[in-house]
Amino acid sequence: MQKIDRATLESMLMDPEVPDSAIRPFLRLDPLDSQSFRPSVIANPALVAFDETESAMALASLNGVARWRRQRRYAAKIRGWTGLKVVAEGDSWFQYPFLIDDVIDHLFDAWAIYCVGAAGDLLQDMVRQDEVTAAVLSEKPDLLLLSGGGNDLLGGGQLARYLKPPRPGMAPEDHISDEFDQLLARILAIYADLVERALTAGAKRVVCHGYDYAIPNGGPWLGRPMLKLGISDRRLQRDIIRVLIDRLHDGLESMAGNFGGRVAAADCRGRTPDDAWYDELHPTSSGFVPAARMIRETAEGGSLEAIAMEMPAPPESRPLPVADEEAVLGVMAMDEETLLAEMGRRQALLELTPDIAESMTLAMPPEGTESVQGAFLDLGRRVAERLNRELYHLLCGDDDTAKVEREKLRQTLKLSDAALIGGIATTLMAIGTPPFLAPLAATVIVRSGIKPAWEETCRFWGERFGPLDPAPLPATPPGGTAQPGA
Numbered sequence: 397m398q399k400i401d402r403a404t405l406e407s408m409l410m411d412p413e414v415p416d417s418a419i420r421p422f423l424r425l426d427p428l429d430s431q432s433f434r435p436s437v438i439a440n441p442a443l444v445a446f447d448e449t450e451s452a453m454a455l456a457s458l459n460g461v462a463r464w465r466r467q468r469r470y471a472a473k474i475r476g477w478t479g480l481k482v483v484a485e486g487d488s489w490f491q492y493p494f495l496i497d498d499v500i501d502h503l504f505d506a507w508a509i510y511c512v513g514a515a516g517d518l519l520q521d522m523v524r525q526d527e528v529t530a531a532v533l534s535e536k537p538d539l540l541l542l543s544g545g546g547n548d549l550l551g552g553g554q555l556a557r558y559l560k561p562p563r564p565g566m567a568p569e570d571h572i573s574d575e576f577d578q579l580l581a582r583i584l585a586i587y588a589d590l591v592e593r594a595l596t597a598g599a600k601r602v603v604c605h606g607y608d609y610a611i612p613n614g615g616p617w618l619g620r621p622m623l624k625l626g627i628s629d630r631r632l633q634r635d636i637i638r639v640l641i642d643r644l645h646d647g648l649e650s651m652a653g654n655f656g657g658r659v660a661a662a663d664c665r666g667r668t669p670d671d672a673w674y675d676e677l678h679p680t681s682s683g684f685v686p687a688a689r690m691i692r693e694t695a696e697g698g699s700l701e702a703i704a705m706e707m708p709a710p711p712e713s714r715p716l717p718v719a720d721e722e723a724v725l726g727v728m729a730m731d732e733e734t735l736l737a738e739m740g741r742r743q744a745l746l747e748l749t750p751d752i753a754e755s756m757t758l759a760m761p762p763e764g765t766e767s768v769q770g771a772f773l774d775l776g777r778r779v780a781e782r783l784n785r786e787l788y789h790l791l792c793g794d795d796d797t798a799k800v801e802r803e804k805l806r807q808t809l810k811l812s813d814a815a816l817i818g819g820i821a822t823t824l825m826a827i828g829t830p831p832f833l834a835p836l837a838a839t840v841i842v843r844s845g846i847k848p849a850w851e852e853t854c855r856f857w858g859e860r861f862g863p864l865d866p867a868p869l870p871a872t873p874p875g876g877t878a879q880p881g882a
Contacts, residue, residue: 397421397443399443399444399445400422400443400444400445401444401445402439402444402445402446405419405422405439405444408422409458409461409465412465412468412469412472416462416465416494416497416501417497419494420494420495421440421443422439422440422443422444423437423438423439423440423458423494423495424437424438424439424440424495425437425438425495426438435459435488435492435493435495435678436459437458437459437462437493437494437495438458439458458493458494459491459493459514461493462491462493462494463491463493463511463512463513463514466491466500466504466511467510467511469504470508470509470510470511473508474508474510477508479506479507479508480506480507480508480538480539480695480696481507481508481510481535481536481537481538481539482503482507482508482509482510482537482538482539482540482541483509483510483511483512483528483531483532483535483537483539483540483541483599484500484509484510484511484512484513484540484541484542484543485511485512485513485522485527485528485531485540485541485542485543485544485590486511486513486541486542486543486544487513487514487543487544487546487547488677488678489543489546489605489607489678489684489687490511490513490541490543491511491513491514492678495674496674496678496679496680496681496684497681497684498678498684499543499684499687499688499691500513500541501681501684502684502685502688502689503688503691503692506692507539509541510531510535510537512527512528512531513543518544518547518548519544519545519548519583519586519587519590520548520586522544522590523586523589523590523593526593528540528542528590528593528594528597529593529594529597530744530745532594532597532598532599533597533598533741533745534742534745536598537599537600538600538601539599539600539601539602539603539695540594540599540601540602540603541602541603541604541691541695542587542590542591542594542602542603542604542605543604543605544587544590544604545583545587545606545644545648546607546677548579548583548586549576549579549580549583549640549644550617550618550677553616553617553620553621554621555617555618555621555622556621556622556624556625557573557575558572558573558575558576558579559571559572559573559576559621559622559625559627559636560572560573560625561625561626561627562625562626562627562629562632568632568635568636568638568639569639571627571632571636572636572639572640576640576643577643580643580644580647581647583647584647584648584650584651587604587648587651588651588654591604591651591655591659595655595658595659600658601658601659601660601695602652602655602658602659602660603659603660603661603662603691603694603695604648604652604659604660604661604662605648605661605662605663605664605687605690605691605694606641606644606645606648606661606663606664606665607641607644607664607665607677608641608664608665608666608667608668608679608687609634609637609638609641609665609666609668610637610641610673610676610677611634611637611670611673611676612630612633612634612637612676613673613675613676615675615676616676617676617677618633618637618676618677619633619676622636641665642665645661645663645664645665648661649661660694660695661694662687662690662691662693662694662695663690663694664686664687664690664691667686667687667689667690668683668684668686668687669683730839732840732843733773735776735836735839735840736772736773736776736777736780736840737772737773737776738772738776738836739772739775739776739779739780739833739836739837739840740772740773740774740775740776740777740779741772741776742830742832742833742836743772743775743776743779743833744772744775746830746833779833779837780837780840780841783824783829783837783841784841784844784857784861785861786824786827787805787820787823787824787841787857788854788857788858788861788864789864790802790805790823790827791805791806791850791853791854791857792850792853792854792857792858792864793864801823801826801827804819804823805819805820805823805850806850809846809847809848809849809850809853816842816846817835817838817839817842820838820841820842820846821834821835821837821838822834824837824838
C-alpha cells in the first residue's frame with residue numbers, strides 16, 4: 397500500500413464520511429500506551445510519512461478523534477430519524493478506535509446511537525464524569541446501553557491479585573480469591589448507581605452486558621498473570637476465565653432484576669468463535685457481531701415497546717439553525733423561569749460534554765420537570781446576564797471589527813417579536829453562542845425590554861449595566877463556538 401503524508405491522513409480523519417475501514421490501514425496500536433480495555437491508537441509510521449520536524453506520536457489523540465467522528469455521524473443521522481434512539485456509554489467494547497468494528501459500529505445502522513463511551517473508562521469514571529445523565533437529558537433516548545466493569549477487574553494486569561496458585565485437586569473456582577468477589581460487589585454497586593442516575597434522568601430502558609469467554613493466550617491481561625502464579629495449563633486457564641465471566645454476568649442479571657423490568661443484562665457468553673478474537677479481551681470485527689446481535693435482541697425483545705407506549709410522546713426535535721419561526725414561537729410560549737432554568741440546564745450539559753454543541757437540538761424537555769429547575773435557575777440567570785452584556789457591547793459599542801453584525805442587529809430591532817427573537821438568536825450565534833442556547837437567551841433578552849430604536853435600547857442598557865468598558869467581545873475559537881460562562 398502506498399504511503400500517504402500526515403496532511404492526507406488528517407484530512408481523512410476530519411471527514412466523518414470517510415469510513416473507519418478506509419483509515420484503518422494507516423493506524424496501529426501503540427504497544428507502550430495501550431492497556432486492558434484502553435487501546436491507544438497512533439499513526440502507522442510504515443504507511444504515513446512524517447517530515448523531519450514531525451513525529452508519529454503527534455497524532456496520539458486519535459482515540460478522541462474516533463469519538464468525535466462517531467458523534468458527528470449521529471448528528472447527521474438524527475435529523476428526521478424515526479427509529480430507535482439510543483445513548484451508549486462504555487469501554488472499548490463500545491468504543492474501540494478505528495482498528496475494530498465494535499458493538500456500536502455493528503448496531504449503528506439499525507439505531508441512531510449517541511455514544512459517550514471511551515476506551516479505558518472505569519465504571520467510577522463514568523459515574524464521576526456523569527456524561528450519561530447529560531446525554532439522557534439532552535437526547536431523550538428510547539434506550540440506554542451500558543458496557544463496563546472489564547477494565548475495573550483486569551486493568552493493569554491485576555488479575556493475579558485475585559487468583560490463588562494451583563494445588564492438586566483444585567477446581568477452577570477454587571483458584572479465585574474472596575478479594576475478587578469483594579471487588580465485583582463494589583463494581584455492581586457502582587453499576588447500580590449509574591443505572592439509577594440514568595433512570596432518574598429519564599432513561600426508559602437500560603441494557604447492559606457482561607463479556608464473552610475470552611481466551612488466555614500468553615498476553616499481558618490474562619495469560620501472563622496466570623503464568624506468574626504457575627497456572628500454565630491452557631484448559632484450566634480458560635475454565636478460570638469462564639468462572640469469572642459467569643460471576644460478572646450473574647451479578648449483572650441480579651442487579652438488573654432490582655429495577656422492575658426496566659433494566660436487562662444481555663448474555664454475550666459463548667457467542668464468539670475461538671478464531672474470532674483480536675486479543676485476549678476483544679473479538680475481531682466479525683467476532684463482535686454475535687455480541688451486538690445479543691444486545692439488540694435483548695433490547696428489542698424485552699418490554700421496550702410496552703414501556704414506550706406508556707411514556708408521553710417526546711417533543712418534536714427540530715434541526716438547527718433556529719430560523720424556523722414555529723420553533724421560536726414554541727420557545728416564546730415558555731414562562732421566564734422555565735426558560736432561565738432550561739438555559740442553565742443546557743449550559744451545565746455543555747460544560748460537562750462540550751461535544752454536545754454538535755448534536756443537541758432545540759427540542760424542549762417534557763413537562764413535569766419543575767423539580768429540577770431550581771438547580772439550574774441561577775446558572776441560567778448568570779448566562780442571560782452575560783449575553784445581555786455582550787449584546788450591549790455589540791449594539792452600542794464602536795468596535796470596527798463588529799461593524800457588520802452591529803448594523804444587522806440594529807435593523808433587527810424593528811421586526812415583530814418572533815422575527816426579533818430569531819434575529820437576535822442569529823446574532824448571538826454569530827458571536828459564539830451555541831445554537832441550542834441562542835433562541836432561549838434571545839427570548840429572555842427581548843422580554844427584558846428591547847426598544848424598536850437602537851438608541852433607546854442603548855440608553856436602557858446603559859442605565860442597567862453602566863457605561864461601556866473598552867473590553868472587546870470574546871473571540872470565537874477557530875473551528876468551534878465560544879461557550880458562554882457563568
